[in-house]
Amino acid sequence: MLALSNVVIHFDGKEALNIASLSIKAGEKVAIVGPSGSGKSTLVHHIYELLRPSAALCSQRQGLVENLSVYHNIFMGALNRHSWFYNLINLALPFKQPLNEIGQIMDRLELSCPLTQPTASLSGGQRQRVALGRALFQQQAVFIGDEPFSALDPIMGQRLLAEVLSAHDTVIMVLHDVNMALENFDRIIGLQAGQKILDCPVDELNFETLQDFYQQAGSCQQNLTAEYSSELDLAKNV
Ligand SMILES: Nc1ncnc2c1ncn2[C@@H]1O[C@H](COP(=O)(O)OP(=O)(O)OP(=O)(O)O)[C@@H](O)[C@H]1O
Numbered sequence: 001m002l003a004l005s006n007v008v009i010h011f012d013g014k015e016a017l018n019i020a021s022l023s024i025k026a027g028e029k030v031a032i033v034g035p036s037g038s039g040k041s042t043l044v045h046h047i048y049e050l051l052r053p054s055a056a057l058c059s060q061r062q063g064l065v066e067n068l069s070v071y072h073n074i075f076m077g078a079l080n081r082h083s084w085f086y087n088l089i090n091l092a093l094p095f096k097q098p099l100n101e102i103g104q105i106m107d108r109l110e111l112s113c114p115l116t117q118p119t120a121s122l123s124g125g126q127r128q129r130v131a132l133g134r135a136l137f138q139q140q141a142v143f144i145g146d147e148p149f150s151a152l153d154p155i156m157g158q159r160l161l162a163e164v165l166s167a168h169d170t171v172i173m174v175l176h177d178v179n180m181a182l183e184n185f186d187r188i189i190g191l192q193a194g195q196k197i198l199d200c201p202v203d204e205l206n207f208e209t210l211q212d213f214y215q216q217a218g219s220c221q222q223n224l225t226a227e228y229s230s231e232l233d234l235a236k237n238v
Pocket residue numbers: 011012015016034035036037038039040041042043
């Protein structure tokens with residue numbers, strides 16, 4: 001389904017990602033782990049660009065429209081399903097069918113706020129579930145998530161992960177919860193400083209091996225950040 005080779009991405013002259021090869025088969029459930037700044041978001045956004053429009057993305061940035069309602073923010077996930085005329089009328093006077101469909105998604109996501117509530121007045125966890133709802137509403141075969149449960153309590157996060165896994169054939173998800181990754185995914189990819197240093201089926205991994213990975217990758221990341229900061233300081237002083 002996806003085969004990457006020699007993907008290098010830079011931001012402001014600094015390398016954020018350098019993946020020699022990575023492939024993901026249709027039907028796989030893949031978790032991506034790694035310390036902060038190791039390139040996880042950069043990788044999943046790159047994958048999304050390659051797989052769209054047949055993948056749904058639930059990104060950390062969410063991209064909600066603050067003054068629009070929960071209903072409209074979720075509906076916006078699938079504007080391409082209808083004509084611009086349908087979308088325009090639905091903006092002013094929501095149709096019954098999407099209202100029902102979105103109501104059901106909200107039930108599955110345990111969102112009990114009114115459909116008409118502006119997203120600006122929602123809590124962090126509610127906002128995250130609206131972003132998740134927008135991705136679910138797209139009904140794609142592939143779900144790409146960037147820490148989609150980070151603002152939720154762990155029990156709710158586990159329930160909503162089950163919803164996402166059952167609604168999509170292929171799931172590629174950035175997670176910081178190592179147990180969640182081990183218990184629910186087929187394979188774990190670990191990044192360190194933009195590079196893939198771990199790529200294993202979960203049955204070859206356990207909590208301790210992943211803790212070791214985080215310790216090693218985290219200290220490498222800190223060294224690189226310190227190096228980059230001193231380079232920046234030097235550049236400023238020139
Ligand atoms: N738009 C951007 N402009 C400049 N630098 C960026 C941008 N996006 C990411 N970076 C840099 O690229 C590197 C990788 O960032 P990325 O967000 O992919 O890491 P991450 O592993 O997802 O981190 P986190 O776990 O904190 O979300 C970081 O050094 C980050 O500062």
